Amino acid sequence: MTEIIHHVGLQPKSKHIASIQHIAETYGRTATTVGLYVSITVIYAWFGGMKFTAYEAQGLVDLVSNSPLVSWMYSILSVRGFSSFLGVLEISIGALIAARLISPIYSLVGGVLSSGLFVTTISFMITTPGVIVPELGFPAISVAPGQFLLKDVGLLALSLWIAMDSLTAIRFTRN
Numbered sequence: 001m002t003e004i005i006h007h008v009g010l011q012p013k014s015k016h017i018a019s020i021q022h023i024a025e026t027y028g029r030t031a032t033t034v035g036l037y038v039s040i041t042v043i044y045a046w047f048g049g050m051k052f053t054a055y056e057a058q059g060l061v062d063l064v065s066n067s068p069l070v071s072w073m074y075s076i077l078s079v080r081g082f083s084s085f086l087g088v089l090e091i092s093i094g095a096l097i098a099a100r101l102i103s104p105i106y107s108l109v110g111g112v113l114s115s116g117l118f119v120t121t122i123s124f125m126i127t128t129p130g131v132i133v134p135e136l137g138f139p140a141i142s143v144a145p146g147q148f149l150l151k152d153v154g155l156l157a158l159s160l161w162i163a164m165d166s167l168t169a170i171r172f173t174r175n
Contacts, residue, residue: 037097043155057082063149066127089117097162107165121152130146133146
C-alpha cells in the first residue's frame with residue numbers, strides 16, 4: 001500500500017492514517033483470510049443444521065425435483081432423507097474448511113466439494129420454475145428462488161478461493 005502511495009506521490013495526511021495503513025499492510029491479509037474461512041464455516045454449519053428440519057426439507061422440493069442433476073435422489077431417499085443427507089454433507093464440508101487449522105489438505109478437499117455443491121445449486125437457476133419474473137423478463141429474477149440462488153455465485157467464488165488458497169499453502173509447506 002505504501003508503495004502505491006509513494007508511486008502516486010501522495011503522503012498520508014496524518015500519523016493516524018499512516019498507522020492504519022501499517023496495520024492493514026501487516027495484518028490485513030491474515031484477518032481477511034480468517035474472516036473468509038470462518039464465514040463460510042458458519043454458513044455451512046447453519047445451513048447444514050437447518051437441513052434436519054421438516055421446514056427446510058420441504059423448501060428444497062421445488063429446487064431438487066426440477067433438477068436433472070439431483071432429482072433422482074428422491075427415488076432413493078425420501079424428502080427428509082435427502083435433506084438430512086445434504087445436512088451431513090454441508091456440515092462435513094464446513095468442518096473440512098475449518099480444518100484448515102490442522103492442515104490445508106482438508107480445506108482443499110472442503111473447497112473443492114463446496115465448489116461442486118455451489119455449481120449444482122447455481123444450475124437450479126436454469127431448472128427451477130419461477131426464477132425469472134416473466135412479466136419483467138430476463139434479467140429480472142424473483143426474490144425466491146431467484147435471488148436466494150444468486151447468492152451462490154459469490155459462495156462459489158469463495159469456495160474456489162479457499163481451494164486455491166489451500167493449494168498454495170500445501171505447495172508452500174512442501175518447498
